[in-house]
Amino acid sequence: MLEVSGLHKKYGDLVAVHEVSFRAEAGETVGLLGPNGAGKTTTVAMIAGLLPPDRGEVRIEGRAVRGDTDPLKRKLGLVPQDLALHPELSALANLALFGALYGMAGASLKREMGAALELVGLADRAKDRVGTFSGGMMRRLNLASALMHDPQILLLDEPTVGVDPQSRNAIFTNLEELKRRGKTLVYTTHYMEEAERLCDRIIIIDHGKVIANDRLEGVRRLVPGVNLIEIEIENPGANGWYDGLREVAGIETVEMEGPKLRVGMSDLNRTAPEVLDWIRAHGYRYTHLATQRADLETVFLTLTGRSVRNA
Amino acid sequence: MSMTAYQALVRRDLQLFFRDRRAVLMCFAAPILIGSFFGYLFGGSGVTDTAKIPVAVIDEDGSAISRRLAKGMAEDKTLELRTVTAAEARTQIQSGKLTVAAIIPKGFGDLSGKALFRGSDKPQILFLYDPSHSAELAMVRGMFTQHVMESVTAEAFGNNSTVLDDSLRDATQAKGMNPDDQKSLVGMLTSLQQWSGRAKASGGLGSAGLTMPYSVKEEAVTGKKGGQYNAYGHSFAGMGVQFILMMGMEAGLVLLLQRQGGIWRRMRAAPLSRATIVAARVSSATIDAVVILLVIFGFAWLVFGVKVEGSMPGFLLIAVAIGRPVARIPSGRWLQSTARTASTRTPARTGISEAPIWPASFGSAGRS
Numbered sequence: 217m218l219e220v221s222g223l224h225k226k227y228g229d230l231v232a233v234h235e236v237s238f239r240a241e242a243g244e245t246v247g248l249l250g251p252n253g254a255g256k257t258t259t260v261a262m263i264a265g266l267l268p269p270d271r272g273e274v275r276i277e278g279r280a281v282r283g284d285t286d287p288l289k290r291k292l293g294l295v296p297q298d299l300a301l302h303p304e305l306s307a308l309a310n311l312a313l314f315g316a317l318y319g320m321a322g323a324s325l326k327r328e329m330g331a332a333l334e335l336v337g338l339a340d341r342a343k344d345r346v347g348t349f350s351g352g353m354m355r356r357l358n359l360a361s362a363l364m365h366d367p368q369i370l371l372l373d374e375p376t377v378g379v380d381p382q383s384r385n386a387i388f389t390n391l392e393e394l395k396r397r398g399k400t401l402v403y404t405t406h407y408m409e410e411a412e413r414l415c416d417r418i419i420i421i422d423h424g425k426v427i428a429n430d431r432l433e434g435v436r437r438l439v440p441g442v443n444l445i446e447i448e449i450e451n452p453g454a455n456g457w458y459d460g461l462r463e464v465a466g467i468e469t470v471e472m473e474g475p476k477l478r479v480g481m482s483d484l485n486r487t488a489p490e491v492l493d494w495i496r497a498h499g500y501r502y503t504h505l506a507t508q509r510a511d512l513e514t515v516f517l518t519l520t521g522r523s524v525r526n527a
Numbered sequence: 528m529s530m531t532a533y534q535a536l537v538r539r540d541l542q543l544f545f546r547d548r549r550a551v552l553m554c555f556a557a558p559i560l561i562g563s564f565f566g567y568l569f570g571g572s573g574v575t576d577t578a579k580i581p582v583a584v585i586d587e588d589g590s591a592i593s594r595r596l597a598k599g600m601a602e603d604k605t606l607e608l609r610t611v612t613a614a615e616a617r618t619q620i621q622s623g624k625l626t627v628a629a630i631i632p633k634g635f636g637d638l639s640g641k642a643l644f645r646g647s648d649k650p651q652i653l654f655l656y657d658p659s660h661s662a663e664l665a666m667v668r669g670m671f672t673q674h675v676m677e678s679v680t681a682e683a684f685g686n687n688s689t690v691l692d693d694s695l696r697d698a699t700q701a702k703g704m705n706p707d708d709q710k711s712l713v714g715m716l717t718s719l720q721q722w723s724g725r726a727k728a729s730g731g732l733g734s735a736g737l738t739m740p741y742s743v744k745e746e747a748v749t750g751k752k753g754g755q756y757n758a759y760g761h762s763f764a765g766m767g768v769q770f771i772l773m774m775g776m777e778a779g780l781v782l783l784l785q786r787q788g789g790i791w792r793r794m795r796a797a798p799l800s801r802a803t804i805v806a807a808r809v810s811s812a813t814i815d816a817v818v819i820l821l822v823i824f825g826f827a828w829l830v831f832g833v834k835v836e837g838s839m840p841g842f843l844l845i846a847v848a849i850g851r852p853v854a855r856i857p858s859g860r861w862l863q864s865t866a867r868t869a870s871t872r873t874p875a876r877t878g879i880s881e882a883p884i885w886p887a888s889f890g891s892a893g894r895s
Binding site: 261264265266284285286287288289290292293294296297298299300301302304305309312313314316317318319320321361362 | 531538792799801
């Protein structure tokens, strides 16, 4: 559906995007993850035709996008990071304008306006001035504006920035519905939990380079100790009592935090029973067990050595 | 070009412009108010007489010549002559009520007649004036010279005047003068005395003295031959053009805000040519400019009787001519924006580079 090959963009000496390549299929949600300034927005701008790449190309359904008026651009819908709305106009007037940019008029325009407003839950505010909307409602209308021409591919550039949790959930619900309808979503964010909830494929970008590109499970496997067992020990021994655990095959990390022993491993099925056997065999008793999986925040930290929020 | 998109963009621009009360107030009410104010200051409508300069002539001499001079000044249609004392004249000039005051000294009549032929012992006329009106001082001095020459010569050649007799006697008795020059001067004065004597006898030119060797006819040249000057035409033309430019700046700022808000990204993401976006911007700015011009001049026509006496299409073309460069400001910036980041944009550069185009159409409209 969407194929991005070797996109490269430089501003003076600064390489904003370096050889970024990925594919996104119909019904797939691809998350572009990275801190601010990583090159996500520049990548989206090149895909949307706002910026000419220095190298590389964007192909939609196997055809390269050429020029401002290429009809292939109709297959793309852009939800910019900034609110792209006229607060002085009504929601309907905004949608009518953005539909008209794609040549829509008359009954089809009216139908799509109604459908878009219905999807984002703003049908009852259709005639109200956008300036009177809350931030979350504006974000939802921002999304609806990109849907007017029923694009196959939706480019979402941090669509939940500055949105309250309730509106964020509403946007997620809208996006999940679009995904269910078979739309391809390219979603940029620096909120890892959003990517975990929405994305099938994760592309982590840092300093303009792709440092990971895999399905969610694949990306998680990039970090050691992707699975973590937290064991609360009733009778811990003296310092270093758990050192022997490191000899058990499959164990990748061991650390004590208060009364809790945290053991990291890749293969939960094979290694977890052996850990419990070792504890019992050495006379220790456990009172509580819990498991955790490494989240994307941990993955980013592992791959870049920095937290995504501090990067 | 996508006509649907083009029409939608033009409609959007017009909606945004006319919904912005501040912009509408600035573009319609303000130029009407300011144009009315300046039109009133510049003379209003239907004015045929030129403005008069407030002047005082203080006659400390009281001679026939000085009285004749004051009378001549009073009859000049460009002057508003006031009767005040020298002290009052100073006070009025200080307070801006009077522009120039001429003080005719004692003995002026006697000395000026004699100095006419001898060039010595000239009396001194004191001009008091407001330094912020030095141009008027030059005008009044010129008029004063005309009236002095007429008054002095009329008196010199007039009935019962002894100026010529005294001058002939002085010339005949003059010591140390070049004999040839003395002979010529005596001959000229004798001829003048004889001519004056004949004129007195016939009651002709002798009593009028020297007069200006030409007559004057004044005609105000306006847009239409014989048309009446209307100062509101000028002020409304100026205000109309200025506020159209302001409207353009307002439109540019609005577009800058839109772009910061991401709207330009959405427009550029659509399959639209740059020509479509530019054409829409040019069209909406032109429509705004024409509407502003029509409303402002409609008001001036209804209230002050301002008429477009030249070419109406030419008049409307002015709005188009202004609207185009104005509209190119934001569109030019849109084009730049595809290759630049926000931090490298220079908002003023494009507007300033086009600014010299604007004055070309300034002032052509509204002459009546």
